[in-house]
Amino acid sequence: AQKVTQAQTEISVVEKEDVTLDCVYETRDTTYYLFWYKQPPSGELVFLIRRNSFDEQNEISGRYSWNFQKSTSSFNFTITASQVVDSAVYFCALSENRDDKIIFGKGTRLHILP
Amino acid sequence: EADIYQTPRYLVIGTGKKITLECSQTMGHDKMYWYQQDPGMELHLIHYSYGVNSTEKGDLSSESTVSRIRTEHFPLTLESARPSHTSQYLCASRAQGRYEQYFGPGTRLTVT
Numbered sequence: 135a136q137k138v139t140q141a142q143t144e145i146s147v148v149e150k151e152d153v154t155l156d157c158v159y160e161t162r163d164t165t166y167y168l169f170w171y172k173q174p175p176s177g178e179l180v181f182l183i184r185r186n187s188f189d190e191q192n193e194i195s196g197r198y199s200w201n202f203q204k205s206t207s208s209f210n211f212t213i214t215a216s217q218v219v220d221s222a223v224y225f226c227a228l229s230e231n232r233d234d235k236i237i238f239g240k241g242t243r244l245h246i247l248p
Numbered sequence: 249e250a251d252i253y254q255t256p257r258y259l260v261i262g263t264g265k266k267i268t269l270e271c272s273q274t275m276g277h278d279k280m281y282w283y284q285q286d287p288g289m290e291l292h293l294i295h296y297s298y299g300v301n302s303t304e305k306g307d308l309s310s311e312s313t314v315s316r317i318r319t320e321h322f323p324l325t326l327e328s329a330r331p332s333h334t335s336q337y338l339c340a341s342r343a344q345g346r347y348e349q350y351f352g353p354g355t356r357l358t359v360t
Contacts, residue, residue: 167348178351181348184347235281
């Protein structure tokens, strides 16, 4: 069965600090896809990144970076030099190759304090 | 990136009323989804569709129904709203051959 665990329910950091959001997943498939979404207070889920199981290369996009490690079944998300606008709920998610559905973690609420 | 529209954005309605939440996308995506998000943030898939005339129930049992008569349109209907239906409803779509879903802005429903 597939499962996504985001152990951090809520995190608060002061602006300009770095913060890492943890994500651990479970799947029996060898081909799968991992995602991160951001949900700002407006409510819309914004797609941030997709990672394929066969590509373990880490990715950086501006202040955002993602660390994918199959050995530990983790797909962590780091925000460098956090800003107040980063305050949101962040969801990690998983989709198996044979499934058209996405399984979401329960989300981590991130507060960036000025 | 998909353009997905949901109306209304906010709705307050009395118990027993019939309501339809609208969802439309302009990218020609075959696959569409409805999620219910409770106040505790967790997302629950309640309906999905692979294309026209295809609808399936999701992982969370829901009293709502959906239809897919046109590719771009995937409305959700509650025949008789109850306070337990108070939630945010999010619509999403996905392109063939891709795995990420793109979401609309959501409808916040309050049933009094």
